[in-house]
Amino acid sequence: MPLNGRSSNGGLAAQTGWIGSVARFWEKTYAPDYVGFVLLLAAYFSVQFLIEPFHRLFFLSNINIQYPHAEVERVPVGWNIFYAGGIPLVTLILTLAVTRSSIHKCHVTLLGFFISLILASFITDVIKNAVGRPRPDLIARCRPAPGTADHALVDINVCTETNHHILHDGWRSFPSGHSSFAFSGLGFLALFFCGQMHVFRPRTDLGRALLAMSPLLGAAMIAISRCEDYRHDVYDVTCGSILGMAIAFFSYRRYYPRLRSPKCDEPFPSRETLFNEGFGKLKDDEETGRVATTREFDLDNDEEE
Template identity: 60%
Template sequence: MSSDGTVCWGLIVAFVKPFHALFFVNDVRISFPFAEVERVSVPWNIIYALFVPLSVLLLVNFFARSSAAKHEATYLAFFISIALSQLLTDILKNAVGRPRPDLLSRCVPSASATTTKPVDITACTAPDSRVLQDGWRSFPSGHSSFSFAGLGFLALFLSGQLGAFRLGTRDLGRALVCFTPLVGAALIAISRCEDYRHDVYDVCVGSAIGMTVAYWSYRRHWPRLSSHRCDEPYPRGSIAAGREQQGDAAAAGWQRVRDEEEGAVDVGYEMETLRENRG
């Protein structure tokens, strides 16, 4: 699934142009300068949110001497989180076509463009390039969704392996370790506002998409973080929720009580044996 998502994402980025929403040439919300040097560029975002979490996942599983099934559940869920979040984000970017805060710097509107009503892309004097087209991909933030899909997944994985939220656990140190990747993801998201690539709304929605997909992908393979078995993935082919509920009930000391129909044969047998002994 992750490979299919990656292919679709690449096709969208390479060939699909965004919807060009109308804009006002005197709109101060899209009149910010174009940042030539970004605080967190795309390559660095890939390093921070893909390779750094992947390295931590590899190290944790290596030192824990994890089984092949655990390796598979870890990396499969991680790459699905990354690929699916970006696929959804880029579909929304192109469908919504919201102008970026620096659109006017990319567009360079014609001096004769009207200021009393909205105009379209034809009012731009800048050449039709990738930079100009990207000016209509503000919502949601791709950096934010990517960072939370990768680093957010890492936070979930560490929480499960360390048992930070297991019932009865109150270790602040473990909780802080698990919280650290989320701080990194948040800083990446905030940098997009500082570069005037997005506003707060774009960043918040992008972050929510990334974290939601990360949690969804994680829970497809791993129990909830409060489970006493949160450090082990679900068995292959099992019904996750049913297995987890049964395991939690047994751990709490609840056992299935044999009903009357199950005991009917044994009870009849015992009564017949008693009669024979008396006779």
């Protein structure tokens, strides 16, 4: 049976030389998470700037895509990054500093936050380009050539808009990127607050619960603004919000126990701690001539009160 990902004879981590050093570094640090984060970041920018969306055919008479194109958005991309990325980041840093949290807690909290943002952005853009759903303001973006038939299926070739981004972005309606990003950032902050204040434990006062859930209201307002600007419809916004919140929960739970746990305010032990415990156990077993057994770690912290 494996011990913390190693075989009973120690595996690569028990070897000497540079191979063993690299294997031990890989197992007892968060290097795999950072490698994955960099790959996600590279994949996101590739999808964002190098891949064009699938262009669905459309009718000029379709009233669902005849809304005006808003030149000035209520929440532009830059402000969305500030609201859902910058403000939660500063809030997390201040909270961790005020509570004098350990370096490990600060590390995994911020790492989980950034992974939540980039993972949501990447998945959203992949779906956007694959689905190619027209935005509610597609006709205004397209500027169809005069004489184009109203009741016949047409494609992008009838469009006269010369701005590449404005035109092609018209087929990136589903899901809402603003919504998924907002809930991945502010949703992560809400989960963090819920854990720190034990919101889901018995006898928690309503004030703490409202404070912990307040970031979700901000995320919801950002999502609603996309309908007000006619960039998305309710379906796009709802799916984007669910996607962002699901990714925030996924990223949070990779480093923190369930919110009903008595230890929900503290992250799981560091990988170095688990590695050293497991490796020490393996060494002791070898020295005494006993066969090493698998150590089970309670990663859920599901103790009952």
